[in-house]
Amino acid sequence: MATDLRLAYAEIDEELFDVDQIPMTSRDVRSVGEMLVDVDYLARQLLMDIDGDAAGTLLRSWPTMVAAAEDLWASLPGRRPGVDERDRPITSLSAQAATIQNSLSGRTAWPGQGPTSPGIDQMTQTFINAAALVRRYGAEIPHEQPDPHRDLEAARTRIMHGLYLTAHAVNVALHEHGRDRVNDARSAGRRIHLAQHHSPYAIAPTGVWVDRMSACENTARSYLTDRFTQALAGEAMRPVDDPSRLAQALANWDIQTHRALARDLEPSNILLITRSQGLIAGASIVLVDAAATAGVLERSDRLVPALAEAGRSWSNLASRWGDLALPGARLEEPLARAAAEVRAAYRQITHDKTTLASPDAIAGRPGLPQAVPATLRAIEAGSELATVVAEKADNPNLTGPARALSRRAHNDVEAGLATPPHGDVVWVSPSDILAKRSVPLPPPVAETLRAASNATIDSTSSASAVATLHQRNDRPASSDAVLGSRRRAVPEAGRPPITSAHTARR
Template identity: 35%
Template sequence: MTPPDRRSVGELLLDADYLARLTLLDADGEAAPAMLRTWPEVVQSAAELWAALPHPPDPDVMHRLEAITHGMHRDQIRRGWPGDGPPDERLLQISENFTRAASLVANRWPVPRRSRSGPSAREAADLEAARTRTVHTLWVGGHSVSVATGEHAHDLRLLKHSHATCAETRGIGRGKDAQDRLGAFETLAAGWLKDRWPGALNGEYRDPPDATRLGQALCQWDVQVHRTLTTLPSTANLWLATATQATIVDTTAILLHAGAQRRAVDGQTVARIGSALRTTQQDWSHACGLWQQLHSPLSSRFDNTLTQAAAEVRAATKEITHDPTGLATPELITSRLGPEQIAPIVGQALASSLELAHVIHEITASGDPILAATNNIARIASTRLRQQPPQPEGVDAFPVNLTGIRANRVAPIPDLIRDQLDAAGQHLIASSSIAMNSGTDLNRHRQATAPSQPTPRPPAEPPIHPCGEHLAAPPLDPGSHPTAGISR
């Protein structure tokens, strides 16, 4: 049974913005058709949320953004491109977040009950923050679709020189038209955001943090990830599992850093954990990157219950560790969670990290087939083969044929790549074990409020890892250009 979604409107919008950033970081040509198919749904859901918010501003930028997207969608239907196919998972989650937020707003502010005298100053600031977050999500998301479409057109131009058919290369001109409209969309959104982002976010209302929520979210995640990977160990679910666990390990480092600063945990123990925890962060990031490279909408979809559990983890962690525009101070983090809760939460996270590492390694070592798109297999395999000694003459070690690549069929992950996944899993088990064992003294060595000896310097805050799931993504600045402040 799927648990109820506990996230507030603000948390849903923050998560949508976060997912849009990840979509931009990972945008590539192969994802463009799915992104173009899903983008109109994202904008429509945002428009429904905008309409649900009371006291709409004038002029109404959302109507103009929606009109651009509707025109692009009608053109796609008329020209039959990109055609039918799977949606983009992250854009779909953004759309679902907008829809859920609209439902919450409608329940909070039914139309007959809305005040005719206008909102209070506090309500107006909160509404402005919600609208700003919504448009920023669309701005970043629209740019990610544009980047992916441009790369897709570039790939098709290269394919054109390989005697591809007209049906295969028709996306060159149609992709250019879509990019033009997305450029207009970005320009309009950036102009609206220019004087609002990120200052308007300071007016966002936040409920008082629930100190028990993070522990409950981690327990719920631990149970659900085991259930899902036992029944459906697909590339999508393995990617989501490793990405979320990387987020949890990152949060552990942030909590330890804050706890050591506020003398809530033993500084010597934190210093001892630091090196092991950084290695664990890197290993989870590496595993996440491998499964992300293998995932394709053609091969598998995210499990809905696992997706919701992951979203609750993100919301619960950010409620403790973040302010509207960035990472909270150690004082705030410690006060929100409670000093006595840091050590148990960290111990729980380190133990679940080791257990999940074993589960994932068992999946890759079992020999049971795991399906992936042949294009993804070919990319990873070619990199692996370049790192190995040349094969004897007449031996073809490449795991997929050209026909499978051109058709982008689904095939089992070959041993060449499973060996790489197996090695990554072994490293993950080793580093997670060291980190957990290093943290066994956290509960036994609580410092007094005023320690008699200087506290060793705590580990630095964790870096953003390549998988893009780190919690402390900085706000993007719209500037004067639709792509200012954004880079891949």
């Protein structure tokens, strides 16, 4: 009998430590196509968050991103021998970026040496990861067949579009930097000569960088002209081969957010947390609508409005934490990776190539029955997360970029969101703004940050209550969905389950 028990325990131990039975939460399981879509998403976010103080960090990061994109481009199968006309734009862009890199290395004037942009660095790393994935499985892609060929063309278009958006973001930052310098000079009573080309704010020393980044932006745009929509129409969609993917992604996200918030966290990471929670709320509305269409979830007059209000609150809070984030502040890698997987897992269910899928299309996807309870559990947990984030807002030692906090303080007072002062008050010293220092939060900013945190707690608590009620009324999910486990099939004979560059997986 004892021998039988030992054998039983041995079998349990063997299965427990079988790598094929353990959910892999720390590695990137996105396809190449999902990585390229995420580069597009990150570039758009970068463009939304842009300001003049970030111009130097963005410019320093640009050449490295282009080099990573060129390496991925070269790794894609199906290149013709000799000079391929399709390669000319990326080759030209690489040469332009190399010139910028050489100039940056030899300059002591602005922008000089300093930190790089975490947003662009994240896109660069995504390109590097995608290139490694293509090199591993690219030889098995039948690129001469029509569907994989169109998919590869879509991949090239995605790469170039990410570069185009990023180049435009760098250009906007350079113009904003020039505008800030002009405004600072006028405030100090100094005269400054405006530029005669591009825009009046492309003044020295940013004018030369505007010229070079405009050339990069035009090169990328010339490739995309009359090509973008048509090329992406041939993009391959990754099938939902793992219905529990979203549940696993959200479970991992919950773990990583609490691990991160347990430490003294940079505002840039709290910005990522709050922005991702807003995305979860927005995607949950889409899933709930599709689930009601499919009969997976009862329709409710309370759930969607509660989710919408929670999403608005998270987005408003994210905007305020964004003011506190320094241009060169780094993101915690596990947190950023978990957020990227959440975005990919939601998009696999809610989108059809470049557009949001219809409720009927989403209702027919195999991952929906597991995704709905998973997203409702994430909404339910959001109220507790909002409370923890609010505790971070009470930290009296919070600081942020002087210019951004000055603008926020004056805007909040003028909008009536903060207690008005007696008389005119300069919330941030002009010398701190000119030197781009980090300063303590002005009283109006601290007040409205706490108010936004409390509003987020209220809205997420309401959404949590409604989501909990729906989970009780809904039929129970499978044990795999409840546990958030993710069983992965082992490919036959060790072959990777891929058909094209966009469905290749680690």
